Amino acid sequence: MNSFQSVFRSDLFQGQTIVVTGGGSGIGRCTAHELASLGADLALVGRKIEKLETVKAEIAQTCGVKVSIHSCDIREEEKVTATVAEILAEHGKIDHLINNAGGQFPSPLSSINAKGWETVVRNNLTGGFLMAREVFNQYMVKNLGKTDMSITNIIADMWNGMPGMGHSGAARAGMLNFSETASLEWAPVRVNAVAPGFIASSGMDTYPEPMKQTIMQLDKTIPLQRLGLEAEVSGVLAFLCSPAASFISGSCIRVDGAAPNARRIWPVGTGKQNPVFNSFHLGGVPEVIQRRDAERAGKK
Numbered sequence: 001m002n003s004f005q006s007v008f009r010s011d012l013f014q015g016q017t018i019v020v021t022g023g024g025s026g027i028g029r030c031t032a033h034e035l036a037s038l039g040a041d042l043a044l045v046g047r048k049i050e051k052l053e054t055v056k057a058e059i060a061q062t063c064g065v066k067v068s069i070h071s072c073d074i075r076e077e078e079k080v081t082a083t084v085a086e087i088l089a090e091h092g093k094i095d096h097l098i099n100n101a102g103g104q105f106p107s108p109l110s111s112i113n114a115k116g117w118e119t120v121v122r123n124n125l126t127g128g129f130l131m132a133r134e135v136f137n138q139y140m141v142k143n144l145g146k147t148d149m150s151i152t153n154i155i156a157d158m159w160n161g162m163p164g165m166g167h168s169g170a171a172r173a174g175m176l177n178f179s180e181t182a183s184l185e186w187a188p189v190r191v192n193a194v195a196p197g198f199i200a201s202s203g204m205d206t207y208p209e210p211m212k213q214t215i216m217q218l219d220k221t222i223p224l225q226r227l228g229l230e231a232e233v234s235g236v237l238a239f240l241c242s243p244a245a246s247f248i249s250g251s252c253i254r255v256d257g258a259a260p261n262a263r264r265i266w267p268v269g270t271g272k273q274n275p276v277f278n279s280f281h282l283g284g285v286p287e288v289i290q291r292r293d294a295e296r297a298g299k300k
């Protein structure tokens, strides 16, 4: 049932076609619901067609938009080429691509063999590149300047490294640089990245238990002290497709509750629970400010 309540106006994407890879679950599914609720026709891509059929049926219950579904492993070059052609045959256009499909198997670096490394790099770097290249070559390059078009690549907030995710982190770093280069070569198509942090979605179920327990020490890991919501990622994706983002390209938007800002040395939170915060407000800083104010007053 599509009861999605977007903050954007309901006809924002009327007449536009948006491709969402990995649209059958989690963030991709939520994004499909949000974009459909804003009038977009959708092409949903994923490996398991049943998952895509379910999302299509959910959307059909409340939205009259056109939704096509396409079984495709984004790592297979020929399949990607054929899938983009299939989407264009059905919709006639692609205004925006949301490269969301991805994932990995958590493993320490020392246990990853070449096949496993390549599997994950293909899933999180090569696949996104192939999708973007085909959408650009088959449609966008022929329509430059006619309308605002964009490509958004979902990466992951793994700055400074993340144990168990070395293969995926390397691929996501590559995807960020790919986005930056594509924003140069493919302008005026806007190409951006979105880096979710810890989001309460189906993807989280794939993390090993100790990793989940570490993440869930929310007072230490995430300054906003909660997991993100799928809708908090899909809202940013909708924004990047919208005219409100028409001068944003080559950027990466983090959606992570400030997690990377929570360096180990700084306790997070405010008020009595945070000794560093207290040390400012009960000690030095107000005295300094009082002295400064007194000096200023004396000069008047």
Ligand SMILES: CCCCC/C=C/C(=O)SCCNC(=O)CCNC(=O)[C@H](O)C(C)(C)COP(=O)(O)OP(=O)(O)OC[C@H]1O[C@@H](n2cnc3c(N)ncnc32)[C@H](O)[C@@H]1OP(=O)(O)O
Pocket (backbone or CB within 6 Å): 102, 103, 104, 105, 106, 107, 111, 112, 113, 115, 116, 117, 119, 120, 123, 156, 157, 158, 162, 196, 197, 198, 202, 203, 204, 206
């Ligand atoms: C702050 C942000 C941090 C969070 C960042 C990330 C969050 C998320 O990504 S959430 C989304 C999570 N969802 C997933 O990760 C699920 C998606 N994963 C998969 O679909 C698969 O694991 C896959 C696509 C990555 C691989 O599937 P497949 O292509 O079917 O590959 P195989 O199973 O055939 O394996 C190929 C090859 O890879 C190695 N390998 C696979 N699994 C493992 C494992 N558990 N441990 C070690 N190595 C593994 C291995 O070399 C396999 O070859 P064989 O040995 O010949 O089987």
Ligand SMILES: NC(=O)C1=CN([C@@H]2O[C@H](COP(=O)(O)OP(=O)(O)OC[C@H]3O[C@@H](n4cnc5c(N)ncnc54)[C@H](OP(=O)(O)O)[C@@H]3O)[C@@H](O)[C@H]2O)C=CC1
Pocket (backbone or CB within 6 Å): 021, 022, 023, 024, 025, 026, 027, 028, 045, 046, 047, 048, 049, 051, 072, 073, 074, 075, 100, 101, 102, 103, 104, 123, 127, 154, 155, 156, 157, 195, 196, 197, 198, 199, 200, 201, 202, 203, 204
């Ligand atoms: N949840 C989180 O905390 C975070 C998630 N991310 C990233 O956000 C994206 C969405 O994650 P989330 O919704 O949580 O996880 P999910 O596992 O629910 O979604 C991933 C989707 O990608 C599809 N997919 C995976 N590999 C391929 C492939 N080779 N070809 C086509 N489709 C594929 C899957 O469908 P199917 O199996 O049918 O192919 C699935 O629907 C992923 O890229 C993920 O890595 C990043 C940071 C944090």
